[in-house]
Structures are given as structure tokens and as C-alpha cells.
Amino acid sequence: MKKYLTFMLLLSVGCAASVQQKVKTVMDKYAKVNFEDGIDLKDAEIIAQRALAKQNLADRYDIEQPQIVRDIAELPNHEKHWFFSFKENGFSSIEYVFMVVVEKETGKVKFADDIQEDKKWILEAALLK
Structure with a gap:
């Protein structure tokens, strides 16, 4: 039992360190995004990753x-926006995604939150603000 607990502790510490490194990588990339010339797909992806990291998720x-996300014509x-989703790690009874909407012109994050995939009306409300 003691070995098992030690293993689980080391595993959780390793996972936390791995997540911290991923967040650091995103923040380093974000520092290099040029907001002056419009936001291309690659820049928008980095902005979306940062939005996820800023919410500690x-x-x-x-x-x-x-x-x-491409099925957003409605x-x-x-x-005028880039749409990204992030899948959950692991499984849950109700599937959520973390959705981020980034303005193409400015790079402003218009929406960043976790939602059920079939609840796009939430995005509609955010885009009408």
C-alpha cells in the first residue's frame, strides 16, 4: 500500500509538472504573437491556448x-472570428469542450468557457454582445 501511494504521488507530481511546462510553452509562443497585422490561424490557435491556460483548465x-471549429455558419x-474547441482529458457522463472565439482583426478573445458541444446558442449570445 505504501508503494502504491508513493507511486501515485510521484505520478501526480509528474503530471502537474508536465501541465506547467505545456502552459509555459503556450505563454512563450503568445509573447511572440504580432497583433498589428491581423490574426492568422496559427496566431489565433496560440491565443486560444492562452485563454484556456488563463482559466487554469x-x-x-x-x-x-x-x-x-468549422460548422459555425449559422x-x-x-x-470575423476564429473558433476553437479543446476536448476534455478523460471521460465524463456529460461531454464538455472548452470553446474559444477569437476576433480575426484584433486577436481579442470574444468567448472562452466550457460548454456542451451541442449548446452553440451560447456562442450566438456571446457574438451578439
Whole structure:
């Protein structure tokens, strides 16, 4: 039992260190984003990763694998924004994603929160603000 507890402690410390390193990598990339010339897809991805890290959810969602969301044609002003989702690490009975919406022109984060994948009306409300 003692060996098991020691192993679990070392595993959790290792995972925490790994998440911290991932967040540091994102922050280093973010420092190099040029906001003056518009925001391309790669810049928007880094901004989205930073939004996830700023909410201290990098251990819950896969910060290294942002997915561009393309089925957003019904959302208002969708052409002016980049949409990203991050899948949860592990399993839960209700699947959530961390969704980030980034303005293409300025890089401003318009929305960053966890939602159920089928609740896009929440994004619609955020984009109408």
C-alpha cells in the first residue's frame, strides 16, 4: 500500500509538472504573437491556448490539441472570428469542450468557457454582445 501511494504521488507530481511546462510553452509562443497585422490561424490557435491556460483548465482539457471549429455558419458574424474547441482529458457522463472565439482583426478573445458541444446558442449570445 505504501508503494502504491508513493507511486501515485510521484505520478501526480509528474503530471502537474508536465501541465506547467505545456502552459509555459503556450505563454512563450503568445509573447511572440504580432497583433498589428491581423490574426492568422496559427496566431489565433496560440491565443486560444492562452485563454484556456488563463482559466487554469490546462489539466482538464487538452491544451496541445486545439481543434478549429468549422460548422459555425449559422452563428452571427462568424466570418470575423476564429473558433476553437479543446476536448476534455478523460471521460465524463456529460461531454464538455472548452470553446474559444477569437476576433480575426484584433486577436481579442470574444468567448472562452466550457460548454456542451451541442449548446452553440451560447456562442450566438456571446457574438451578439
